[in-house]
Amino acid sequence: MTDIRIVPLVKGDGVGPEVTRAMVEILDAAVSKAYGEDRRIEWQEVLAGGKAFEQCGTYLPDETLEAFKKYHIGIKGPLMTPVGGGIRSLNVALRQELDLFVCQRPVRWFKGVASPVRHPENVDMVIFRENTEDIYAGIEWEAGTPQARKFYDFIHNEMGVNKVRFPETSSFGVKPVSEEGSKRLVREACRYAVGHGLPSVTLVHKGNIMKFTEGGFKKWGYEVAAEEFGEEIASGKLVIKDCICDAFLQNALLKPEDYSVIATLNLNGDYVSDMLAAQVGGIGIAPGANINYTTGDAIFEATHGTAPDIAGKDIVNPCSNVLSGVMMLEYIGWDEAARLVVKALEKSFEAGYATQDLARLMENGKPMGTAAFTGHIVELIGEEKS
Numbered sequence: 001m002t003d004i005r006i007v008p009l010v011k012g013d014g015v016g017p018e019v020t021r022a023m024v025e026i027l028d029a030a031v032s033k034a035y036g037e038d039r040r041i042e043w044q045e046v047l048a049g050g051k052a053f054e055q056c057g058t059y060l061p062d063e064t065l066e067a068f069k070k071y072h073i074g075i076k077g078p079l080m081t082p083v084g085g086g087i088r089s090l091n092v093a094l095r096q097e098l099d100l101f102v103c104q105r106p107v108r109w110f111k112g113v114a115s116p117v118r119h120p121e122n123v124d125m126v127i128f129r130e131n132t133e134d135i136y137a138g139i140e141w142e143a144g145t146p147q148a149r150k151f152y153d154f155i156h157n158e159m160g161v162n163k164v165r166f167p168e169t170s171s172f173g174v175k176p177v178s179e180e181g182s183k184r185l186v187r188e189a190c191r192y193a194v195g196h197g198l199p200s201v202t203l204v205h206k207g208n209i210m211k212f213t214e215g216g217f218k219k220w221g222y223e224v225a226a227e228e229f230g231e232e233i234a235s236g237k238l239v240i241k242d243c244i245c246d247a248f249l250q251n252a253l254l255k256p257e258d259y260s261v262i263a264t265l266n267l268n269g270d271y272v273s274d275m276l277a278a279q280v281g282g283i284g285i286a287p288g289a290n291i292n293y294t295t296g297d298a299i300f301e302a303t304h305g306t307a308p309d310i311a312g313k314d315i316v317n318p319c320s321n322v323l324s325g326v327m328m329l330e331y332i333g334w335d336e337a338a339r340l341v342v343k344a345l346e347k348s349f350e351a352g353y354a355t356q357d358l359a360r361l362m363e364n365g366k367p368m369g370t371a372a373f374t375g376h377i378v379e380l381i382g383e384e385k386s
């Protein structure tokens, strides 16, 4: 009997269909090579973004959400941001709807890929960014509106706040950070580290200044680690440490080998993810996933945007989407197929074969179009020993 996994698939806008085609071809080849007839992915296209709006008059149809909920996993290409009213961002809407509280970003270097740092091989981290709270929660009021006035009056009159320098022309945002939200994020970071034999979890925060929000994250992080991973910590298998975010951004450049799993709040996580991705080759290659480890719901995604300037030109780098597919394979325990894809990418980059965004920066770069590169990776997978 073939083990069939149904995976809802959003092709995405702009370059989305091209990177999705590449990802599907490469993952199918790897699964077939690894498991023959025993396992197969059945891709089920669901709509979101521009294509959904054209066909259904809505950017995020209920059927799409239902499919993600039913099958617990899904993968998506980049989506355009709707213009005007309603949804601020489809990605944020999906994260909120499914309460995908972990934004997980592995960051590693592939030999051959050009990097702005001297030792990119020392960058090997997995970022756990909190996805539902923080100043990112979208609770803000624009300067000059009655809401901003009302908010200021409340904090000034009722709470005795005298620190707003220009109240009349200030916009305001609220930064909720909770014990539950912090603990569930740090718990999963620790679980991941222990499950993958990784040495440390670093809590990255700005608690020296924002004592109750970012400081709370740090305090609750240490608490949950001590409560639930005491044995691993005592035996030296897991080290929990913390670092102030600005220092972390320096240290991650100067001594990245000191860091393994990173647990951090939403806004810090945004900056940290892109900075680390740049160290290993940039956005064309950085994968990501948004996961609720409690329900098991997970959506894997390319981290770059729709790149309208290069859409349809057969030059987009599909690796971000392909590597998010690798994360999905690992998430469902199809590790051998994941390994085959990674091995093929390693071989390709080492020999200089890559899409032009990467190849033009490589010493021995041999630029390939998206389709040719995809075919090349499929060939390399075929040559692998499984």
Ligand code: NAD
Residues within 6 Å of the ligand: 077, 078, 079, 080, 081, 091, 283, 284, 285, 301, 302, 303, 304, 305, 306, 307, 308, 309, 310, 315, 316, 317, 318, 319, 320, 357
């Ligand atoms: P972008 O990531 O689409 O493009 C930035 C630059 O990087 C462009 O020059 C583009 O050609 C290049 N680039 C991006 N991905 C590449 C790849 N895989 N290979 C080669 N080059 C690549 O960012 P943007 O221009 O700021 O955003 C365009 C649209 O995408 C906007 O509507 C934005 O809201 C949306 N967006 C979506 C997501 C998502 O769905 N996850 C993320 C970011 C932006």
